[in-house]
Amino acid sequence: MTEAAVSVWQLRWRRLARDHVALAALAVLFTLYALCFSASWIEQWFGVTGIDTDLMSRFDPIDAQHWLGSDEAGRDEFTRLLRGGQVSLSIGLFAALGSSFVGTMIGATAGYFRGRIDMVLMRFTDFMLALPALPVLIILAALDLTKLGFSENFVRSGDAGYWRIVLIVTVLGWTTVARLVRAATLSLVEREFVLAARAQGASSWRVLWVHVLPNAVTPIIVATTLRMGGVILTESALSFLGVGIQPPSTSWGSMLTNAQELMASNPLLAVYPGAAILIAVIAINFVGDGLQSAFDPRADPH
Template identity: 40%
Template sequence: MSDTEGRATDHATDDPVPGRGAGAEPVATSRQRGQTRVIMTRFLRHRPAVVSLVLLIAIAAFAFLGPYVWTWDHLVHREIPGNQPPSLDHPLGTTSAGHDILGQLMRGTQQTLKVALTVSLLATVVGSVWGAVAGYLRGWPDAIMMRVVDVMLVVPLLVVVSAIGGNFRGGTTWYAVALIIAAFSWTTISRVVRGVVLSLREQEFVEAARAAGASGARIVFRHLLPNAAGPIIVAATLLIAVAILLEASMSFLGFGIQSPDISLGLMVDNAKTAAFTRPWLFYPPGLIIVLICLTINFIGDGLRDALDPRQTMVRR
């Protein structure tokens, strides 16, 4: 081999990627960007998830931006005639008390989404920390913490939150309802995170952190929880749908958000006797509940496929 060929071979070995230096930081940055691109590509190829995301954004825009452009709110107005079918002035009709159904639907969707997002955030934080600590410590702390979770899982969730909501001062406000639901909704996600952490704690990067003198809290919050982000995100997404159904059930039973405020569940409850005589009162809020839950489930399905490193098949 000539000297020129040897120098060319050495140069190709030292710099395997043309146009990029040998520094570790650019390589890590490029790897992170590549992983993000792969996740986005997988999610965008999951057509039901993409359609569901667009539809959910449209529903959220309807709920939070619609009141700024629509004439009527969710309250009673003397100018609104009662028991009117859908018309140009009131596209979804009116109630006997003088509510505009479209205005109520915007407000009800807004309050229901507030409850669902708050429940998902609070329950995810509590459940993730609880499950991560239990999985990392193992032994008797894990046994005690998981027995608490098992006891809470045995008790019917709807019965508990409805009973507490009926006796909770200020329970008719959306944030009080969200706190009640979140207090009993973190158990499922804690079991998911615990299972992931039990496998992660035996990995080499955790052993290296221990050898470097990292505390247990640092290992949990800086190493274990970030590496369990995929299952946590998926579980948090699906928890939104659970919270929506619980809030709707509570309001339907009379223990959730109450008048003069409104939620989708309360709208269904108020119109349950008019499902066949005045369907414009009953079906719109029920349809919104179904759409939100379906879109959330499809989005969670797409996130699961996108974040799963073992996923090789692409849904079409």
């Protein structure tokens, strides 16, 4: 009865705080992000580098300075893993948010307005789904940006490769979200509370924003978290094909690619980035689960 003054977001946070698995996953994820984005300080602390090669110390064993040893070019594996995580984790976040946003807009528009708009948008979605993803990815990743009017300097910087991947994965990744949101919207629009809002004179915008999207938030969150894992994996595939993140910069995917030549001699070099991807993706999915129940007022146990 004291809940009168509590806002929706406070309630959601309280529900999330009761979900220990989600909290643990959130802590893991937070730690991963924090570690990765303080990589340069950690490098200074240990006096190692994850970027510069040192051919005198190739395949160093694990010791106090090199927590995970060093790789085939003498770079410290632990800090290199953190450097790779910066790229993988942030690409995962941006591209997943980007594709969710695009997918939600397209799916909600198609599901709400139906008819011709729905037809056009969904055929476009089918078209995007039918595109063979990998060849398209390779072509887009190999496009010469200078021909599109970008400056030479920008194209050569690491930033261009990074944002190029975010954009490509967003453009190709929104279809699942769009279909999920459309399906949710189609069923929500038939519900009586939507009819009630329209009978009161609510605009389409209001109905979508206040009634449809908040009720579709569960599939959106689930799809976003799944996308995040998927994006990290797609980035790995691109890097594997040599069109992703270019050295000296790195990502978990490109580290995995490097390691496969060394599977026989140094299998651990593949285990580290593989484990990092695994931990990140699982933690993301658990957080997604937790958010899903936290956003559902009916999940409240009273």
